[in-house]
Amino acid sequence: MRSEIKTMEQRLHKHMKAPGSLRASSRLRSPAWRVALLSAAILALLLAGCELFPSNASVFSGKKYAIVIGINDYIDPGINDLNYCVADANSIATMLTAAGWEVQLITAESSKSTKQYATKSEIENALANVPGDAASFLLYYSGHGSGGHDPDRAYLVPSDYNGYATTMISTDELASMFAVISAKNKTIILDSCYSGAFVDSRESLDAVPGFYTGSNIASYFEMFRKFGNLLARNEQYSSANSSALPLVISAAGWAEESLEPDPATTSNNVGHGYFTYYLLEAASKDANSRMKGDADGDNVLSCLEAYSYAKTALESSGYDFLPHISGGLRDFALIDNRGN
Amino acid sequence: MGKTRNTALAGLLLVLFSVAVSEKTYASPQIDAGAMYASAWTWTSNSSMARHSGFEASINMRWLFFGKPVKNSSSGPGQSSLFFSAGILLQFLDMGASNWLADGSRYRAWNALGMGPEAGIGMVLPGILQERRQTFFLAIAPIANFSKYTSTTLYNAYWSGFLRLSWEAEFANHWAVGISLPVEIAGRSDGTSVIAGIRAGLSYAF
Numbered sequence: 135m136r137s138e139i140k141t142m143e144q145r146l147h148k149h150m151k152a153p154g155s156l157r158a159s160s161r162l163r164s165p166a167w168r169v170a171l172l173s174a175a176i177l178a179l180l181l182a183g184c185e186l187f188p189s190n191a192s193v194f195s196g197k198k199y200a201i202v203i204g205i206n207d208y209i210d211p212g213i214n215d216l217n218y219c220v221a222d223a224n225s226i227a228t229m230l231t232a233a234g235w236e237v238q239l240i241t242a243e244s245s246k247s248t249k250q251y252a253t254k255s256e257i258e259n260a261l262a263n264v265p266g267d268a269a270s271f272l273l274y275y276s277g278h279g280s281g282g283h284d285p286d287r288a289y290l291v292p293s294d295y296n297g298y299a300t301t302m303i304s305t306d307e308l309a310s311m312f313a314v315i316s317a318k319n320k321t322i323i324l325d326s327c328y329s330g331a332f333v334d335s336r337e338s339l340d341a342v343p344g345f346y347t348g349s350n351i352a353s354y355f356e357m358f359r360k361f362g363n364l365l366a367r368n369e370q371y372s373s374a375n376s377s378a379l380p381l382v383i384s385a386a387g388w389a390e391e392s393l394e395p396d397p398a399t400t401s402n403n404v405g406h407g408y409f410t411y412y413l414l415e416a417a418s419k420d421a422n423s424r425m426k427g428d429a430d431g432d433n434v435l436s437c438l439e440a441y442s443y444a445k446t447a448l449e450s451s452g453y454d455f456l457p458h459i460s461g462g463l464r465d466f467a468l469i470d471n472r473g474n
Numbered sequence: 475m476g477k478t479r480n481t482a483l484a485g486l487l488l489v490l491f492s493v494a495v496s497e498k499t500y501a502s503p504q505i506d507a508g509a510m511y512a513s514a515w516t517w518t519s520n521s522s523m524a525r526h527s528g529f530e531a532s533i534n535m536r537w538l539f540f541g542k543p544v545k546n547s548s549s550g551p552g553q554s555s556l557f558f559s560a561g562i563l564l565q566f567l568d569m570g571a572s573n574w575l576a577d578g579s580r581y582r583a584w585n586a587l588g589m590g591p592e593a594g595i596g597m598v599l600p601g602i603l604q605e606r607r608q609t610f611f612l613a614i615a616p617i618a619n620f621s622k623y624t625s626t627t628l629y630n631a632y633w634s635g636f637l638r639l640s641w642e643a644e645f646a647n648h649w650a651v652g653i654s655l656p657v658e659i660a661g662r663s664d665g666t667s668v669i670a671g672i673r674a675g676l677s678y679a680f
Contacts, residue, residue: 194574269578336663364630463664
């Protein structure tokens with residue numbers, strides 16, 4: 135037994151002194167090897183960090199309910215009728231219905247004999263009767279807007295507008311109507327003139343002014359100069375529970391008109407208001423069956439992605455109005471194509 | 475949160491000042507640059523938590539204050555030394571939109587440029603695992619961030635608090651590589667974001 139142990143000791147001793155082992159030991163002690171091993175360990179940790187917290191893509195649940203309004207025809211003959219607002223509403227309704235939204239469509243066009251459609255009371259009633267079990271609610275409006283004098287005040291113009299402000303829907307009235315809607319995610323999309331007044335940038339400041347001229351977007355450094363103001367706004371909104379407010383997208387700034395083609399003079403008539411045309415295009419699919427506005431490729435078109443697509447398209451087309459979006463941390467799904 | 479942050483910072487500055495004015499203080503400037511794959515978790519009072527992915531890159535310029543001279547690494551291991559530090563942190567953060575929540579909402583993508591004074595405490599430990607010195611370091615910083623929601627023209631700003639635990643290993647004279655575990659808590663509008671990850675860095679001690 136003892137001799138066996140001695141033999142093992144001798145073998146171990148011999149092995150430890152083997153030139154190869156000595157070389158390996160020296161190699162590991164050399165600075166270059168240590169740096170390489172350390173770098174490999176750091177790289178492994180970084181790569182592991184990428185997979186430590188995998189994304190959780192939830193399946194959406196809850197009813198999605200939308201009221202879609204398009205007004206071509208105004209009862210008062212003194213108000214110019216519009217041409218493509220009903221087409222806007224019909225296409226938006228089709229898009230939303232295909233994406234699983236329950237849609238209430240309210241339109242007013244000249245072919246309707248009574249002309250008593252899309253009145254203020256009809257719109258108010260529709261908003262007052264949004265189902266209480268709706269998890270997501272969306273209001274889309276395409277029609278005349280009034281304003282242009284106050285960055286925080288504008289109006290949606292129902293079909294029965296008679297020249298008095300009380301027959302329009304003001305920013306305050308719309309906010310009151312939305313306050314009683316219980317849906318958790320509320321979105322307002324407005325394709326109307328001066329609709330930027332409905333958009334509250336909240337804790338943020340928008341680099342695009344309400345009177346866009348084609349070249350007056352504030353630069354990064356110009357916005358940086360408002361740093362103190364921005365910090366104060368963030369503090370102001372820290373307790374405002376602003377994430378519960380509706381996400382608002384407007385076609386134009388508070389002092390801008392939102393345009394549609396003139397059927398008599400426009401050669402390349404897209405058949406929609408320009409903003410809505412690009413909004414619809416954002417949800418249309420490209421050759422790879424991917425929604426054009428789905429910037430992150432997750433098969434969900436978010437409100438922010440749709441806004442961004444329309445804004446980029448309008449900016450590059452040279453129109454002198456640009457869409458705006460409200461501030462806040464949250465974004466909502468507009469079209470979910472993950473199941474298709 | 476602001477009061478606690480200010481008290482902690484004032485305490486650290488007091489310690490640093492007392493060390494700095496001591497006759498036996500040895501100061502060493504250091505610059506450190508690094509980046510990480512970052513995760514962020516955002517929530518509000520009425521909306522669930524969701525996770526963002528993105529990256530963060532930062533540069534730190536700091537002075538390390540030692541109570542005794544630290545032996546030059548080229549002359550072999552010396553004694554362990556405690557140090558305090560003060561400096562400036564500059565960082566850029568770019569986070570994608572969060573994962574979707576079951577209610578059909580998510581949190582927006584944002585990017586931010588942040589800067590703030592950094593204070594820390596650490597220890598140089600020579601001769602562990604290798605002959606060259608290693609440093610363990612804990613730093614905190616309040617950061618003022620100038621930010622923007624990605625793909626929008628909306629700019630905003632917010633304060634965040636930053637804590638980082640680091641380990642650095644010297645691999646050549648003056649040069650060290652390191653990894654650190656930063657955690658940043660940001661008060662953004664009516665929500666909160668916690669940003670964390672594993673950061674790899676390279677530092678140079680003058």
